[in-house]
Amino acid sequence: MILDIQGLAFKYPSRPVIQNISFEVQKGECLAILGTNGVGKTTLLKCINRILKPQHGVVLVEKEEVFKLSRPELAKRIGYVSQRQGNPRYTVFDTVLLGRKPYIKWDISSRDLEVVNQVLALMDLTDFSLRFLDELSGGELQKVIIARALAQEADVLLLDEPTSNLDLKNQYEVLRIIKDVVQSKQIAAVITMHDINLAIRFADKFLFLKQGEIFTAGGMEVITARNVESVYSIPVCVEHFGNVPVVLPL
Amino acid sequence: MVNDYAGYTAKKKLIILLLFGTTLIMGVYAISTGSSGLTMGKVVSTLLGQGDPAAKAVILNIRLPRILAGLLAGAGLSVAGCVMQNTLRNPLASPFTLGISQAAAFGAALAIVTLGAGKVQNSIADAVLINNPYLVTTSAFAWAMIATLVILLLAKFRGITPEAMVLAGVALGSLFGAGTTIVQYFAPDVQVAAVVFWTFGDLGRASWNEVIIMTVVVSLSIAYFLMRRWDYNALDSGEESALGLGVNVDRIRLGGMFIASLITAVLVSFLGIIGFIGLVGPHMMRRIIGGDHRYLIPASVLAGSLLLLISDTLARTIMAPVVLPVGAITAFMGAPLFLYLLARGYQKK
Numbered sequence: 001m002i003l004d005i006q007g008l009a010f011k012y013p014s015r016p017v018i019q020n021i022s023f024e025v026q027k028g029e030c031l032a033i034l035g036t037n038g039v040g041k042t043t044l045l046k047c048i049n050r051i052l053k054p055q056h057g058v059v060l061v062e063k064e065e066v067f068k069l070s071r072p073e074l075a076k077r078i079g080y081v082s083q084r085q086g087n088p089r090y091t092v093f094d095t096v097l098l099g100r101k102p103y104i105k106w107d108i109s110s111r112d113l114e115v116v117n118q119v120l121a122l123m124d125l126t127d128f129s130l131r132f133l134d135e136l137s138g139g140e141l142q143k144v145i146i147a148r149a150l151a152q153e154a155d156v157l158l159l160d161e162p163t164s165n166l167d168l169k170n171q172y173e174v175l176r177i178i179k180d181v182v183q184s185k186q187i188a189a190v191i192t193m194h195d196i197n198l199a200i201r202f203a204d205k206f207l208f209l210k211q212g213e214i215f216t217a218g219g220m221e222v223i224t225a226r227n228v229e230s231v232y233s234i235p236v237c238v239e240h241f242g243n244v245p246v247v248l249p250l
Numbered sequence: 251m252v253n254d255y256a257g258y259t260a261k262k263k264l265i266i267l268l269l270f271g272t273t274l275i276m277g278v279y280a281i282s283t284g285s286s287g288l289t290m291g292k293v294v295s296t297l298l299g300q301g302d303p304a305a306k307a308v309i310l311n312i313r314l315p316r317i318l319a320g321l322l323a324g325a326g327l328s329v330a331g332c333v334m335q336n337t338l339r340n341p342l343a344s345p346f347t348l349g350i351s352q353a354a355a356f357g358a359a360l361a362i363v364t365l366g367a368g369k370v371q372n373s374i375a376d377a378v379l380i381n382n383p384y385l386v387t388t389s390a391f392a393w394a395m396i397a398t399l400v401i402l403l404l405a406k407f408r409g410i411t412p413e414a415m416v417l418a419g420v421a422l423g424s425l426f427g428a429g430t431t432i433v434q435y436f437a438p439d440v441q442v443a444a445v446v447f448w449t450f451g452d453l454g455r456a457s458w459n460e461v462i463i464m465t466v467v468v469s470l471s472i473a474y475f476l477m478r479r480w481d482y483n484a485l486d487s488g489e490e491s492a493l494g495l496g497v498n499v500d501r502i503r504l505g506g507m508f509i510a511s512l513i514t515a516v517l518v519s520f521l522g523i524i525g526f527i528g529l530v531g532p533h534m535m536r537r538i539i540g541g542d543h544r545y546l547i548p549a550s551v552l553a554g555s556l557l558l559l560i561s562d563t564l565a566r567t568i569m570a571p572v573v574l575p576v577g578a579i580t581a582f583m584g585a586p587l588f589l590y591l592l593a594r595g596y597q598k599k
Contacts, residue, residue, distance in 0.1 A: 050493075071493070075496030080494030082491055085488075099495065101480050101484050101497070129254070
C-alpha cells in the first residue's frame with residue numbers, strides 16, 4: 001500500500017471532529033471520502049497533511065511516518081489541493097512552478113522547468129501558461145491548482161472537493177485527468193466529494209464518514225441504499241446501468 | 251514554452267536594471283545638489299578618488315553619508331513594508347499600522363524629556379540639538395522592539411490572525427501615541443520642541459557610524475528576505491496552500507515580521523519617522539512588476555531608495571537654504587500617489 005492511516009483523531013477544545021479513522025490506499029487507486037457537510041472530510045485531509053495536528057494517529061506514506069518529516073519533505077510526499085485557490089495575480093506558469101517549492105534550494109533548476117512543462121502539457125494548459133489566474137474559467141483554474149500539486153511529484157494527492165463550482169463537462173474532465181495521472185504514475189488520490197454519483201464514476205474505493213467516524217468503507221459493494229440513507233438521512237434508491245450503480249434520491 | 255517564460259521574466263529583470271541605473275544617477279545628482287556648486291562630473295571624479303580637497307570634504311563628510319542614509323533607509327523601509335504586507339496578508343501593513351513607529355517616537359520622547367537627552371539650541375544651522383543622540387536612539391529602538399515583541403508574542407502564543415495582528419498594532423499605536431502626548435504635556439517647552447523635531451524624519455542626522463550600522467542591518471535583512479522569496483510567493487496563495495507546498499508558515503511569518511520590525515526600529519531610531527515609503531514603494535512595484543517576490547523584493551528595495559532620494563533632494567532644494575524634514579515630503583508625495591494608485595484601480599502587469 002502507498003498510504004496507511006492508523007487511528008487518526010482530531011478534536012477542537014469544544015468538540016471532537018474525527019475519531020478513530022483508519023484506512024489504506026493502494027498505488028493507482030482513487031479513494032472518495034463521502035459524507036454530509038461538517039462531518040469532518042476536510043479536517044481529515046488536513047490532518048493527513050499535518051495542516052491540522054491530530055491528537056492521535058499515524059500517517060504512513062510508503063511505510064514512512066510523515067509526521068516525523070520536515071514540511072518540505074512532507075510536501076515531496078503529499079500534494080494538497082485545497083478549496084482555496086492560488087493568487088489571481090500570478091500567471092499559470094508561476095503558479096505551477098510553485099509546486100516545485102519543496103525542491104528549490106536557491107533558484108529554479110532545469111529539472112524544475114522540465115517538470116512544469118510536462119505538467120502543463122499533461123493538463124492541456126500550455127496555451128494558457130502566461131495568463132493570469134483571474135483570466136481563467138473555473139475549470140481551467142482548478143486544473144492549474146491540480147497541476148501545481150502534480151508538479152510536487154508527490155506519492156499521494158489530497159484533493160478537497162476539486163469539482164465544486166464546476167459545470168458537468170469540467171467535473172468529468174478534471175476527475176478524468178486525476179484518475180489518468182493516478183494510474184499512469186502509480187500514485188494515490190484521496191478526494192472529498194459531495195456528488196456520490198460522480199464518485200461512483202471515478203473512484204476505486206469509497207469511505208463514508210458519519211459523525212466523525214468511518215461508517216463504512218470499501219469498493220462498489222458499499223454503495224447501497226441502506227448505507228447512503230444512513231449517512232445522508234434521506235431516502236434513496238440505487239439503480240444499476242450495466243455494472244454502474246446510480247444513487248437516486250426519492 | 252520555457253522560452254516564452256524566459257522572455258516574460260526578462261522584462262522584469264530589465265525593469266529592475268533600469269531602476270538600478272535610475273537610482274544610481276539620482277544618487278550622483280543628489281550628491282551634486284546643494285549650495286557648494288558641485289557638478290555631477292565633479293562628484294563622480296571625487297568618488298573615483300580624484301577631485302579637489304574642498305569638494306572631497308563636502309562630498310565625503312556631508313553629502314555622501316546623507317545620500318547613503320537615504321538609499322539605505324528607503325531600501326529598508328520599502329522592503330520591510332513589502333514583507334509585512336505579504337506575511338500579514340494585508341495591503342495596509344506597514345510600520346505605522348503595527349504601531350512600531352509610534353513606539354519608537356515614544357521611546358525618543360521619553361529619553362529627551364525624562365533622561366535629559368535633548369535640549370534646544372538657537373543657531374541658524376541647527377535650530378534644535380539633541381545632545382545625546384545615542385541615548386535617544388537606544389530608547390527609541392528599545393521601545394520599537396517592545397512593540398514588535400508584543401505583536402509577535404500575541405501571534406505566537408495566542409495564535410491571532412494576521413487581521414487581528416494589524417488591529418493589535420493599531421491599539422499599540424494609540425497607546426504609544428497617548429504615552430508621547432503625556433510625556434510632552436509634562437515637559438518644558440524646550441524639550442517639547444526637541445521631541446517634535448525628533449519626530450520629523452531627517453536624513454541629515456546620519457553620520458558614518460549610523461551609515462555603517464544601517465548598511466549591516468539593511469543588507470543582512472535584504473539577504474534574508476531574498477532567501478525566503480519562494481516562501482513569500484507560496485504564502486501569496488494562502489496559508490493552507492503554503493503549508494501544502496512545504497512552507498513552515500509560522501516560522502516564516504514570525505521571522506519576516508521580526509526582521510522587518512528590526513529594520514524599522516533601527517531606521518526610525520536613527521533618522522526619525524519617515525512615512526509612506528513602506529507603503530508606496532512595494533505597492534508601486536507590485537503594479538509594475540507583479541507579485542513574484544523574486545523580482546518584487548529587489549524592485550521594492552530600489553524603488554524605496556529612489557523615492558527617498560527624490561524626496562530628500564526636494565526637501566533640500568524647494569525652500570533652500572531651509573531644509574525641510576524629508577518625512578513631510580514623503581507624506582506629500584506618497585499620500586496623493588497612493589490615492590491615485592488606489593483610484594486608478596488594479597491594473598495587471
